[in-house]
Amino acid sequence: MSETKDPDVTIPEQASSSPLSPSTEPLLKVSGLVKHFPIRKGVLQRQVGAVQAVDGLDFDVRPGETLGVVGESGCGKSTMGRLITRLLEPTSGKIEFEGQDITHLGTGRMRPLRRDVQMIFQDPYSSLNPRHTVGTIISAPFKLQNITPEGGVKREVQRLLELVGLNPEHYNRYPHEFSGGQRQRIGIARALALKPKLVVADEPVSALDVSIQAQVVNLLDDLQDELGLTYVIIAHDLSVIRHVSDRIAVMYLGKIVELADRKALYEAPMHPYTKALLSAVPVPDPRSKHKRERILLKGDVPSPISPPTGCRFHTRCWKATEICSTREPALTTLKTGHQVACHHPENAPDQAPESGPASGSASTGDTGKV
Amino acid sequence: MTAPLHDTSAAETAAVDVAADVPAKAIEGRSPWKIAWVRLKRDKVALAGGVVVLFLILVAVFAPLIVSALGHPPNEFHEDKIDPLFGTPIGSWGGMSSDFLLGVEPVNGRDVFSRLVYGARISLLVAFLAALFAVALGTVFGIIAGYFGGWVDAAISRVMDVLLAFPQLLFIIALVSVLPNSLWGFSGSGVRIGALIVVIGFFGWPYVGRIVRGQTLSLREREYVEAARSLGAGRTYILFKELLPNLVAPITVYTTLMIPTNVLSEAALSFLGAGVKPPTASWGQMLSKAKEYYEADPMFMIAPGVAIFVTVLAFNLFGDGVRDALDPKGSR
Numbered sequence A: 001m002s003e004t005k006d007p008d009v010t011i012p013e014q015a016s017s018s019p020l021s022p023s024t025e026p027l028l029k030v031s032g033l034v035k036h037f038p039i040r041k042g043v044l045q046r047q048v049g050a051v052q053a054v055d056g057l058d059f060d061v062r063p064g065e066t067l068g069v070v071g072e073s074g075c076g077k078s079t080m081g082r083l084i085t086r087l088l089e090p091t092s093g094k095i096e097f098e099g100q101d102i103t104h105l106g107t108g109r110m111r112p113l114r115r116d117v118q119m120i121f122q123d124p125y126s127s128l129n130p131r132h133t134v135g136t137i138i139s140a141p142f143k144l145q146n147i148t149p150e151g152g153v154k155r156e157v158q159r160l161l162e163l164v165g166l167n168p169e170h171y172n173r174y175p176h177e178f179s180g181g182q183r184q185r186i187g188i189a190r191a192l193a194l195k196p197k198l199v200v201a202d203e204p205v206s207a208l209d210v211s212i213q214a215q216v217v218n219l220l221d222d223l224q225d226e227l228g229l230t231y232v233i234i235a236h237d238l239s240v241i242r243h244v245s246d247r248i249a250v251m252y253l254g255k256i257v258e259l260a261d262r263k264a265l266y267e268a269p270m271h272p273y274t275k276a277l278l279s280a281v282p283v284p285d286p287r288s289k290h291k292r293e294r295i296l297l298k299g300d301v302p303s304p305i306s307p308p309t310g311c312r313f314h315t316r317c318w319k320a321t322e323i324c325s326t327r328e329p330a331l332t333t334l335k336t337g338h339q340v341a342c343h344h345p346e347n348a349p350d351q352a353p354e355s356g357p358a359s360g361s362a363s364t365g366d367t368g369k370v
Numbered sequence B: 001m002t003a004p005l006h007d008t009s010a011a012e013t014a015a016v017d018v019a020a021d022v023p024a025k026a027i028e029g030r031s032p033w034k035i036a037w038v039r040l041k042r043d044k045v046a047l048a049g050g051v052v053v054l055f056l057i058l059v060a061v062f063a064p065l066i067v068s069a070l071g072h073p074p075n076e077f078h079e080d081k082i083d084p085l086f087g088t089p090i091g092s093w094g095g096m097s098s099d100f101l102l103g104v105e106p107v108n109g110r111d112v113f114s115r116l117v118y119g120a121r122i123s124l125l126v127a128f129l130a131a132l133f134a135v136a137l138g139t140v141f142g143i144i145a146g147y148f149g150g151w152v153d154a155a156i157s158r159v160m161d162v163l164l165a166f167p168q169l170l171f172i173i174a175l176v177s178v179l180p181n182s183l184w185g186f187s188g189s190g191v192r193i194g195a196l197i198v199v200i201g202f203f204g205w206p207y208v209g210r211i212v213r214g215q216t217l218s219l220r221e222r223e224y225v226e227a228a229r230s231l232g233a234g235r236t237y238i239l240f241k242e243l244l245p246n247l248v249a250p251i252t253v254y255t256t257l258m259i260p261t262n263v264l265s266e267a268a269l270s271f272l273g274a275g276v277k278p279p280t281a282s283w284g285q286m287l288s289k290a291k292e293y294y295e296a297d298p299m300f301m302i303a304p305g306v307a308i309f310v311t312v313l314a315f316n317l318f319g320d321g322v323r324d325a326l327d328p329k330g331s332r
Helices: A002-020 A075-082 A107-115 A134-145 A152-162 A168-172 A180-192 A210-227 A238-246 A262-267 A272-279 A322-326 A360-367 B008-019 B032-042 B044-063 B065-071 B114-148 B151-163 B168-177 B188-219 B223-230 B235-271 B282-294 B298-326
Strands: A028-041 A046-061 A068-069 A092-097 A116-122 A199-203 A230-235 A248-251 A255-261
Touching: A028 A075, A028 B298, A046 A075, A046 A255, A068 A238, A075 A199, A075 A230, A107 A116, A107 A134, A116 A180, A116 B223, A134 A152, A134 A168, A134 A180, A152 A168, A152 A180, A152 B065, A180 A210, A210 A230, A210 A238, A230 A238, A248 A262, A248 A272, A248 B032, A255 A262, A255 A272, B032 B044, B032 B298, B044 B065, B044 B114, B044 B298, B065 B114, B065 B188, B114 B188, B114 B235, B114 B282, B114 B298, B151 B188, B168 B188, B188 B235, B235 B282, B235 B298, B282 B298
Parallel strands: A068 A230, A068 A248, A116 A199, A199 A230
Antiparallel strands: A028 A046, A028 A092, A248 A255
16 A cells, blocks of 8 residues: 555645646645555455556646546546545545545535535436436436525526526426437536536536537536636547646546646647647648657556556556656656656656656655555 | 338337427426336237236126126025036036026035136235235345345345245245134134235245346446435435336336236145135135036136136236336336
């Protein structure tokens, strides 16, 4: 369990990175977040290992911004979303919402906070109960939170339906009578019913038709302007993320490898993994096709049950050196404002050669890993 | 689909029509139940089964009225209708006449029609109540096992395995033979009927429990359960408001298919002498008695045999129709 100690070391670094925007208090602050799913075997259900789905995340979400989270399937981004909405119990680490520690709150204690943190789900076919009418689905938040909105529940539900661009007369219809895009709008209406501050959207458009994706993404954008929402949008589609995000976190195998402003990240990716990801985005221009440098990563994502030592990406990285397999790079802030966890960042002087004596804090934190 | 095969494609065309109907009927949504009802109405075979089921229920409920109009009291002896030499009914077809619609019983000369009508009461009462008992137990334990998982699931599942492997017929025969004549204010046949219901229901619940558990296992992973949790819902809300409405369809289907099985169980137990006590009429008991006279008086065997056959067939056809109507794709 040396990883659990790791984050403690990185906390000061996280704090030192916040001078970027010292005036704004983060809405959500995550430090050293870890979620391991135990693997049990045998009659006695002894734990024989753990899926290290999320393994030490540090980031914060500022009010009014959209934080995009990207990564391959299985990198832990959905687990992260379910941890910060407290649908899952973190193994260790700390989640603070508006300064309040919500890491281990129980169902009852968490209930009032549910008003402020809401979630939009991936699959609009599974996120709406087929036996409930749209009215029941959207009014469930009021019922569960014991709130009677102004003008009655029905009026409010119809207002919400209108807000997300649905016919308010469809109050009594069932989910199966709607298309995927409309269903996702119902899910959004439900998430917005309690006027939350933070909305975590777990792949909100990946199950939708491309033409509908744009509609839903734009709806989310408009609602953000209208209601002053803060989003954490989890996706694997880099164009969607680019369209909606202010800042982007790139995850690989349970860790954030790069966290930067959208513009900086897309224009000058620092982490080799980010660079490889970005090179995979299709360019809708045949003439520039030849100029593109396509980086093909070899092999598969390693198993999160026994992740590689050192930098988790070193098994597939073309820049990997000795140090990468022995020492885990900490998420450090570079001059450009990028936070990168890499010994040999792109477009920047190599960290590794000088990392020995110069940045002592990073190396002491890393040795524990090996 | 191009050449309509009437009944077989009825469910499919119903589904298509339902989709086409929706825009015309704006605003009011169609609940899954309404759609199922539309589908069921187009399934002629299932409807026929349903009509027979309804008829049988009415016969059972109004047995005294029917018998007073068309027959003689079920336990009344008519020795004058019996050939004293052979003990068989006088006249052809088991003594059928306008007075005795289905003839008379050998030896005692009781009215077969009346006994058949009263036998329907026992059969259906036992079948329905045992099914309800099994469904109640199965739903509760199944949903608990499926939702909570872990050791709770392991314990309940093992109990179900044990019950499924249990030689229930032998157990019931043994149990009935040691039952006292009166128990908790019931006496005679009342005790026997109660025992039949409890025992058949008790050995039936694991079948329901397994289905409910399996369904719950898959339903609890749906995102709407997570959505409810993210809104602050507790366990009770999730179990009863989110999961149970989605379990009603499989439970309904299983109940309608369980009733005919219970009719057969009751008949089998009565046939073996472990059912209701002799003066009370029951189909299985009539069959049991008829086997002694099947050469001299085959009619006496045909009446209860056909009654059991028709009941089981009607319930099965109806149950299949309900299943198709609620669950046309075998999922959802």
